[in-house]
Amino acid sequence: AQSVSQHNHHVILSEAASLELGCNYSYGGTVNLFWYVQYPGQHLQLLLKYFSGDPLVKGIKGFEAEFIKSKFSFNLRKPSVQWSDTAEYFCAVNGNTDKLIFGTGTRLQVFP
Amino acid sequence: NAGVTQTPKFRILKIGQSMTLQCTQDMNHNYMYWYRQDPGMGLKLIYYSVGAGITDKGEVPNGYNVSRSTTEDFPLRLELAAPSQTSVYFCASSFEGRNIQYFGAGTRLSVL
Numbered sequence: 622a623q624s625v626s627q628h629n630h631h632v633i634l635s636e637a638a639s640l641e642l643g644c645n646y647s648y649g650g651t652v653n654l655f656w657y658v659q660y661p662g663q664h665l666q667l668l669l670k671y672f673s674g675d676p677l678v679k680g681i682k683g684f685e686a687e688f689i690k691s692k693f694s695f696n697l698r699k700p701s702v703q704w705s706d707t708a709e710y711f712c713a714v715n716g717n718t719d720k721l722i723f724g725t726g727t728r729l730q731v732f733p
Numbered sequence: 734n735a736g737v738t739q740t741p742k743f744r745i746l747k748i749g750q751s752m753t754l755q756c757t758q759d760m761n762h763n764y765m766y767w768y769r770q771d772p773g774m775g776l777k778l779i780y781y782s783v784g785a786g787i788t789d790k791g792e793v794p795n796g797y798n799v800s801r802s803t804t805e806d807f808p809l810r811l812e813l814a815a816p817s818q819t820s821v822y823f824c825a826s827s828f829e830g831r832n833i834q835y836f837g838a839g840t841r842l843s844v845l
Contacts, residue, residue, distance in 0.1 A: 630773070653831050664823065665776075665836040711775060719764065719783060719830025720791065725775040 623648045623716045627724035634702050634731050642697040642727050644712030653715040654695040656686055659726075660708045668710070671695065682706070707731045735759050739824050739837035746814040746844045754809040754840050756824030764827045765807040766834065767791075767799065769820040776823065782807055783830065814844045 628643040656668040669680025676688040686697045695712060712724040740755045763784050768776040778791030782801040796818055798810040811818060821841050825834040
C-alpha cells in the first residue's frame with residue numbers, strides 16, 4: 622500500500638531562518654507529488670506540485686521542493702521563513718490510483 | 734469563483750442523530766472526495782466519486798454514506814452519529830483523478 626511519511630511533526634523557527642520539511646513516500650512507480658498548506662482556521666491550499674520534468678519545483682510564497690526519485694523523497698524548502706508562514710504543511714502522493722495519500726502533516730510555528 | 738462550498742461550517746450532534754454534510758462545486762470537476770481530518774493524523778479519505786452516479790469507498794468509510802446524483806453535488810451522510818465521528822470534514826474536487834484537488838472550507842462536527 623502507498624504511504625507518505627513526514628518526519629517533522631512540529632517545527633519552531635524564528636523569522637528569517639531556513640526551512641526544510643521532510644517527505645518520503647513508498648511507491649515504486651510513477652508518482653504525482655504535492656505539498657498543501659493549511660493556514661490557521663482555513664482550508665487546504667496547493668503550495669506546489671510535481672508531475673514530471675525538472676525535479677526542482679517552485680511554488681507560491683517562495684517555497685520550493687525537490688523530487689529525488691532514488692530517495693523516494695519530496696522535501697519542502699524555503700530559504701527565509703516569515704511569521705505568515707505559520708501553518709500546517711501536508712505532503713501528498715498520487716501513485717497508480719485516483720486517491721491522494723496524505724502524510725500526517727507538519728505544524729510550523731514561526732516567531733518574530 | 735465559489736469553488737468548493739461546504740455547509741454547514743459547524744455542527745453539534747447528539748449520539749445517534751443523523752445529518753448530511755453538503756458539498757457543491759462549480760468547476761465542472763468530475764472527481765469529488767470526502768476527507769476527515771483528525772489532529773496528528775493528516776487527512777483520511779472517506780469516500781470519493783469519479784462522476785455522477787459512481788462512488789467508491791476510501792480508507793475510512795464505516796459509518797458514512799454518499800451519493801452523487803449530479804456533477805456538482807456530493808453530500809456525505811452520517812446515519813447514526815458516534816463520538817468517534819467528531820472531526821473536521823473536508824470536501825475536495827479535481828478535474829481528473831491524479832491532479833490538483835481543490836478543497837472546501839470544512840465542516841467542524843462534534844458528536845456528544
